[in-house]
Amino acid sequence: MAANFWTSSHYKHLLDQEDVDMVNPLDKEKGITLEDFKLIKMHMANYILKLAQQVKVRQRVVATAVTYMRRVYTKKSMTEYDPRLVAPTCLYLASKAEESTVQARLLVFYIKKLYADDKYRYEIKDILEMEMKVLEALNYYLVVYHPYRSLSPLLQDAGLNDLNMTQLTWGLVNDTYKMDLILVHPPHLIALACIYIASVLREKDTTAWFEELRVDMNVVKNISMEILDFYESNRMFTEERINAALQKLTLRP
Amino acid sequence: MGDGGGSNRSNSNKPEWLQQYDLIGKIGEGTYGLVFLARIKSSTNRGKSIAIKKFKQSKDGDGVSPTAIREIMLLREITHENVVKLVNVHINHVDMSLYLAFDYAEHDLYEIIRHHRDKVNQSINQYTVKSLLWQLLNGLNYLHSNWIIHRDLKPSNILVMGEGEEHGVVKIADFGLARIYQAPLKPLSDNGVVVTIWYRAPELLLGAKHYTSAVDMWAVGCIFAELLTLKPLFQGAEVKATPNPFQLDQLDKIFKVLGHPTLEKWPSLANLPHWQQDTQHIQAHKYDNTSLYSVVHLSPKSPAFDLLSKMLEYDPRKRITAAQALEHEYFKIEPVPGRNAFVPCQPGETFVNYPTRPVDTTTDFEGTTNMQSSQPVSSGAAVSGSMPGGHVSNRSVPRPMNVGSMQRIPHQAMQAYNLTSQAGMGGGMNPGGIPMQRGVPQQQLRRKDQMGMPGYPPPQKSRRI
Known part of the structure; x- marks a missing residue:
């Protein structure tokens, strides 16, 4: 698997563009358009990158985290899975998967430093709870090729x-x-x-x-x-x- | 919360996913969790045995343990007959614990070797040794060709399936320390993980910073020798200190058998930290000649010895690979290896009826001992048909233990037993189920029944139709 992309879960689970562009019904109800959907995901990818620069992890960890985040939203709604929590959680999980574990308290510290806005404020226990939900949403497929x-x-x-x-x-x-x-x-x-x-x-x-x-x-x-x-x-x-x-x-x- | 997965407020004592299993009991315990035996309730797979490994929430308050993450990550990608199969992953949001469900394997090499050494007092059948080794190499070749190093191969991590469609099939287990080795983010030696030193390759003992797949092949060599002699090949005394203390005694045990390594035969030796720094210690004794053949009781000219010595080659670059080993002459001469390592091809040969794994039925999924709830368990797949050679292989050894008998065992005795077994085992744990809990009394009781009667059907009274 690790050497062979063609036998990996990553390859088997590649999606069609239409499936990726499906806005979850719950989000649709709130008026989220496809463009909004893409914008939020882009913003969260940037957020992950900014956090990663603070905690000093490699680009590969960032790439894996962003992939996790994007995969989550092919299955889950942003209404239920707040992107502002999912994004740092994906970085947290990716850091473990890519063998450069970042402590949750460190992430919480830098989240506060990056965003004064209360809507971004999450505590360690929120990240730990979301970690399990993200794992579940990813159906435990964690290997990503870049x-x-x-x-x-x-x-x-x-x-x-x-x-x-x-x-x-x-x-x-x-x-x-x-x-x-x-x-x-x-x-x-x-x-x-x-x-x-x-x-x-x-x-x-x-x-x-x-x-x-x-x-x-x-x-x-x-x-x-x-x-x-x-x-x-x-x-x-x-x-x-x-x-x-x-x-x-x-x-x- | 829309879907079941996200509902972390379902406060029933038993999570929904758990209701698909009948919990039988605890079969193992390790540093990061417990292992349980359970049976599937659903009609399609009714009665199928499953080993469930429960990961505790890490103590430092940092979520799912990275070990669990890496184990899931690897196991989710790999499928091979000789690698343990991850059937399911479950999460209990209430106590934030994680469960991995595996196909259950009744046996492991640690127990098989121990059974031969302590109970039946005879060496393992050549067919069985060869089949176990071939399948182990076959699984390892798959892992290595997928750039995965196991890093913690030892007899207790090599499982063997009990009766059923896959009877006698080897399953490599415990991927908690396994690594994908293309472009590691950190030198692997930085993790400070503690594993049994007896199977550790000399380059690691001498301070090599990077693991290669050759470390697994060294471990296979040690396991091969142990299958032949029923004794660990290099039984060094471990230096307990952090991080990564220099294990002089372990090296000395190796040198004593294989002779001292030389720069001539192993040029990169000069670059290994401990070889440079601890010269006077390492070279205090001079062991010039290899005595490996006499230790393992093999003729130096036999194919078995040739293969073994190629696995125990000092220079990792010259050490035989899993792919090469599978092509070795040893596997081409009689008896040729087979899929069921327990059942010899030649009719008329005796084979050993291995004991089943001890199950502590007094422990629930929370890991708390609960005397009341221990359920009486039927003896599982009770009767099997006749096997070639007229011998009956029968797993009707009673699996359940009597709650009363457990209470009768003095607590101190159990503790003492556990301590000694730990000293020998060195920690780690394996997903398919673990041969820990060696002190659990029902095991001793049961094993007594079986002593001295290999290959013979157990007493009639325990048989169920």
């Missing part, structure tokens, strides 16, 4: 493993966690899409190299388009819109 692992061998193979390209593609992969790509596509295809974008941006000719790979170039191009669309619309994701979306969740239906 694009990072295939990135450097691929870059090397393409002869693009200079510092500039490495940093650019690494940053692009980081940004893919602001979307649901990890729930839908095999990680090596996400890595390839990031290489594709980077090579277009830096005007490197990789056509021949991509042709030699035995992958579906259409999928790679579609993923790339999705990433570029995201950057395009990124400007519109303002703080106000995120807060408005979160505000809907607190309303009584």
Whole structure:
């Protein structure tokens, strides 16, 4: 499993975009639109990253935590599972799964430091209770494969493993966690899409190299388009819109 | 809360999921929890035995123990005939405890070896040794090819299925210390985990910072020798200190049998911390010649000895891998290994009727002793048919214990027994069920019935149709 993505639970449980984009009926009742849904998840991915930087865990832990969070919301509503608690809990659980355990009290400390808003305030016992509910929601499937692992061998193979390209593609992969790509596509295809974008941006000719790979170039191009669309619309994701979306969740239906 | 999973206010004493099982009793206890034997109630799998490992909430107030997380994480991904099967995971939101349900395995190598040594006083049949070893290697090869190192292989973690469709099939258990070893986030030696030192590879004893799959193969070599001689091969006295004390006695026990390692045969030896720092200690005694063959009573020219010595190769890089070991000549000559390690292929050969695992029926899922609620239990799968060779393998040894007899045993005696067994065992615990609780009296009572009569049907009176 650990060596073979194709026999992993991650591969077996990849979802169709339509399933990922299903807003839970309970949230729908509160007026949450698909766009709100995506916005909140993006905001929570950012929240996880900010917390992770405070407690100093690796990017892989962040990526696993964000994946857990996104998986939870393919099964559970935000109404029942408050994203402001689910996000730090996923980081907590991922830190254990990725062998760099972060103490719950440390997370609670930095949550208070990051957000003065009472709505973000949760105590240790809340995180511990949510940890079990997240485990349940994930159906105890905890191994996640990330694009990072295939990135450097691929870059090397393409002869693009200079510092500039490495940093650019690494940053692009980081940004893919602001979307649901990890729930839908095999990680090596996400890595390839990031290489594709980077090579277009830096005007490197990789056509021949991509042709030699035995992958579906259409999928790679579609993923790339999705990433570029995201950057395009990124400007519109303002703080106000995120807060408005979160505000809907607190309303009584 | 919309769905059952999230309802943490269902305050019934028995969580809903638990009602699908009949609790039989406690079969083991370890540092991080208890193991119970239960039977499935549902009509589809009625009577199927399940081992349920309960993880206590960690004491430091930090949620589900990372050990449990890693065990679930790995077991959820792996499926192999020779690896214990995780059937279900349950959570009790009320007391925040976590339960892992496994297919139940009646036996383990610790008990099998002990039975031969202390009760039947004869070595384990060659067919059985070879079949157990082959299946162990087969499971390990699967794990290693999936980049998983077990790290805590020892006889009590190698389970063997009791009667039923999988009778005599080996199951590797206890993945609490197992690791995926591509790109570990921290050097694995930093975890300060304590495991039995008898099966620990020399590179680890000498302070190697990173584990490789070769450490598991060393342990297999030690287990192989123990199956042959019924005695632990390298029985060092453990130095108890934290973290990771230098285990000189364990190394000395190894050197005494295998001879002193040399830089010639093991070049990377020079880089190992303890080899550099503790030279005078390590090299105080000089053991030049290997006496392994005489210790294990094998001819130095036999395939069995060849395989064993390749598993006990000092240099981890030269040590035989699980995949290579499976191809070894030893497994190609008679008797060839089989799926049921207990039942020999050649008719007419005797085989041993192994005792069933002791069950403490006075303990409930909360781990509290409850004399009243202990239920009388039927003797399970009582009768099996005749086996080749005219011998009857019959597991009708009465499983239940009498509450009264438990109370009659002086408490102190039990404690003393438990202490000594712990000293030998060194902690750890295994998911399919554990041979701890060795001091539980019904075990002693029952085992007495069986003494000196291997392979013979137990007394008629205990048989149920």
